[in-house]
Amino acid sequence: MNQSLSTRRNQVAEWFRSLQEHICKELEAEDTVGKFHEDRWERPGGGGGHTRILKGGKVIEKGGVNFSAVYGTPPESTVLHAGLDPATVKEFFATGVSIVLHPSNPLVPIIHMNVRYFDLGESDWWFGGGIDLTPHYVKPEDARFFHTQMKAACDRHDPMYYSTFKQWADDYFFITHRNETRGIGGIFFDYLKATDGFSFDDRFAFVKSVGESFAPTYRELMRRNKEANYHDDHKKWQLLRRGRYVEFNLIYDRGTKFGLESNGRTESILMSLPAHADWEYDYRPAAGSPEEYTWSMLRKGVDWINEG
Amino acid sequence: MNQSLSTRRNQVAEWFRSLQEHICKELEAEDTVGKFHEDRWERPGGGGGHTRILKGGKVIEKGGVNFSAVYGTPPESTVLHAGLDPATVKEFFATGVSIVLHPSNPLVPIIHMNVRYFDLGESDWWFGGGIDLTPHYVKPEDARFFHTQMKAACDRHDPMYYSTFKQWADDYFFITHRNETRGIGGIFFDYLKATDGFSFDDRFAFVKSVGESFAPTYRELMRRNKEANYHDDHKKWQLLRRGRYVEFNLIYDRGTKFGLESNGRTESILMSLPAHADWEYDYRPAAGSPEEYTWSMLRKGVDWINEG
Numbered sequence: 001m002n003q004s005l006s007t008r009r010n011q012v013a014e015w016f017r018s019l020q021e022h023i024c025k026e027l028e029a030e031d032t033v034g035k036f037h038e039d040r041w042e043r044p045g046g047g048g049g050h051t052r053i054l055k056g057g058k059v060i061e062k063g064g065v066n067f068s069a070v071y072g073t074p075p076e077s078t079v080l081h082a083g084l085d086p087a088t089v090k091e092f093f094a095t096g097v098s099i100v101l102h103p104s105n106p107l108v109p110i111i112h113m114n115v116r117y118f119d120l121g122e123s124d125w126w127f128g129g130g131i132d133l134t135p136h137y138v139k140p141e142d143a144r145f146f147h148t149q150m151k152a153a154c155d156r157h158d159p160m161y162y163s164t165f166k167q168w169a170d171d172y173f174f175i176t177h178r179n180e181t182r183g184i185g186g187i188f189f190d191y192l193k194a195t196d197g198f199s200f201d202d203r204f205a206f207v208k209s210v211g212e213s214f215a216p217t218y219r220e221l222m223r224r225n226k227e228a229n230y231h232d233d234h235k236k237w238q239l240l241r242r243g244r245y246v247e248f249n250l251i252y253d254r255g256t257k258f259g260l261e262s263n264g265r266t267e268s269i270l271m272s273l274p275a276h277a278d279w280e281y282d283y284r285p286a287a288g289s290p291e292e293y294t295w296s297m298l299r300k301g302v303d304w305i306n307e308g
Numbered sequence: 309m310n311q312s313l314s315t316r317r318n319q320v321a322e323w324f325r326s327l328q329e330h331i332c333k334e335l336e337a338e339d340t341v342g343k344f345h346e347d348r349w350e351r352p353g354g355g356g357g358h359t360r361i362l363k364g365g366k367v368i369e370k371g372g373v374n375f376s377a378v379y380g381t382p383p384e385s386t387v388l389h390a391g392l393d394p395a396t397v398k399e400f401f402a403t404g405v406s407i408v409l410h411p412s413n414p415l416v417p418i419i420h421m422n423v424r425y426f427d428l429g430e431s432d433w434w435f436g437g438g439i440d441l442t443p444h445y446v447k448p449e450d451a452r453f454f455h456t457q458m459k460a461a462c463d464r465h466d467p468m469y470y471s472t473f474k475q476w477a478d479d480y481f482f483i484t485h486r487n488e489t490r491g492i493g494g495i496f497f498d499y500l501k502a503t504d505g506f507s508f509d510d511r512f513a514f515v516k517s518v519g520e521s522f523a524p525t526y527r528e529l530m531r532r533n534k535e536a537n538y539h540d541d542h543k544k545w546q547l548l549r550r551g552r553y554v555e556f557n558l559i560y561d562r563g564t565k566f567g568l569e570s571n572g573r574t575e576s577i578l579m580s581l582p583a584h585a586d587w588e589y590d591y592r593p594a595a596g597s598p599e600e601y602t603w604s605m606l607r608k609g610v611d612w613i614n615e616g
Contacts, residue, residue, distance in 0.1 A: 039590070053589045055588075176568075177568040177574045246585075247578075250555060250559050251559075251568070260484075260485040266486060267589060267590045270555075270587065271589055273551070273587040274587065275588065276547075276584065276585075277554075277584075277585055277586075278584050279578065279583060279585075280363075280583065281361045281370070281372070281575060282347070282361075
């Protein structure tokens with residue numbers, strides 16, 4: 001391996017590792033009670049990860065902030081998808097941070113972030129990732145704040161990033177069989193390479209901005225809502241919305257599917273599932289209820305910053 | 309359509325419809341409290357179904373006994389899978405009964421049955437289906453009873469059916485990413501056609517035996533266990549095992565996948581999901597506990613009748 005590839009991999013993995021550290025500290029500070037527990041694991045084919053799980057916090061009921069850096073023989077489908085010849089591509093390297101947090105208070109939203117770097121040796125490399133928010137109860141002022149934060153992270157790097165990646169998130173975080181979005185979206189991006197005038201450093205700088213926006217954004221959303229009073233109706237609706245979250249993650253989420261099919265570490269991958277989830281046959285929220293309002297907002301194309 | 313195809317379709321659908329009726333009555337009698345609620349629905353492309361849901365029974369917490377009979381333009385993948393030319397196959401017809409029952413008492417097992425008939429007009433037809441049992445707590449005497457019942461239904465028709473279909477169930481009801489079976493298996497079969505000396509009547513008679521074995525088998529399992537005392541530990545384990553059931557149904561179950569991808573009625577398809585399910589990161593049952601015993605038995609190839 002030449003020096004620059006090795007340097008790049010170390011640089012990115014090191015930064016992701018420090019991001020995990022930073023985010024865990026910030027979340028523990030806002031939660032005030034919960035502490036992350038770390039499991040280190042090795043991947044038989046090469047590399048490994050640090051899975052960090054928090055359960056039973058004051059704000060976070062169950063959540064994970066996972067780091068991994070793995071390498072080895074690339075899955076053939078990945079090489080073919082990159083338009084390369086499997087005979088010539090001998091190795092891959094992938095590193096990233098994945099987060100899903102399920103709060104206990106239904107008025108605090110679920111959040112998800114993934115930032116990742118992938119390369120096929122010298123042949124190709126790209127960044128991908130995103131952040132999306134799943135409020136059990138849509139609050140326009142929180143939705144506006146969240147999307148404004150996402151837009152700010154994007155705008156520092158390219159004026160087209162936010163609108164492109166916001167639409168990508170609307171399309172990606174969609175539960176087709178329910179004809180509803182998972183939540184209020186956010187940003188989603190993939191295959192960010194040295195194209196369209198962007199360098200490796202440009203793309204990496206953008207991914208850093210996304211990663212760094214996570215803690216202040218979610219801490220603010222926790223702060224705003226963690227003391228809110230809630231009742232049995234809120235809890236019931238939260239558990240049903242978590243059921244939808246489970247449906248999305250097990251049926252549509254590409255990272256989950258890729259992870260399980262490639263014999264990834266199951267417990268790390270499925271940390272995204274909530275502690276408790278409910279299903280009720282043909283449940284419909286009452287007309288005019290806050291639950292019905294939220295349901296009506298789970299659609300693509302909402303301009304949360306200006307319309308919300 | 310010629311007379312015999314039409315007659316055959318009506319004959320099978322009528323029998324499935326009466327099976328649904330029979331099973332619902334039997335389950336209500338054993339439950340003593342719960343009643344099935346019926347929703348009739350139509351499929352835009354042709355046909356429809358009767359979805360019957362029971363919730364909040366004395367024994368059954370949530371369950372469905374669904375009948376459907378649908379027809380229209382066949383999915384191209386199905387035609388190709390049957391080795392036929394999509395240009396020449398203009399229609400399909402499918403009818404069946406699907407059942408999943410989640411009991412509230414953790415000592416009563418979850419049960420699933422599906423029996424179905426499928427044809428591509430005059431070109432091809434087949435039966436498929438199966439019954440499998442998912443005890444939250446494996447009890448060897450119940451497992452022996454269940455498999456003996458399945459074997460008896462098979463043995464009336466062919467001496468090879470049970471061993472073949474038992475192995476098929478072990479392979480099918482398997483949660484690959486957990487390296488464990490969903491439960492103790494049962495029987496699973498598909499593409500039963502007029503081959504190997506069997507006629508349509510032979511295959512239909514077998515499917516009838518399977519369908520008719522359901523109510524007496526599950527009533528006996530309910531009767532044996534419904535009054536059993538249980539504690540918080542049993543309930544906790546039940547909810548975790550239901551989480552696995554959700555994982556199987558959303559990731560591996562072919563009927564669920566086919567139904568959702570072909571724009572089937574989502575609420576009817578997902579009636580298989582429990583009212584409540586839990587996930588806990590890296591949960592391991594205590595050494596020597598009944599939960600650990602059950603976990604150790606969730607594997608392929610157990611001879612439940614003779615070894616159990």
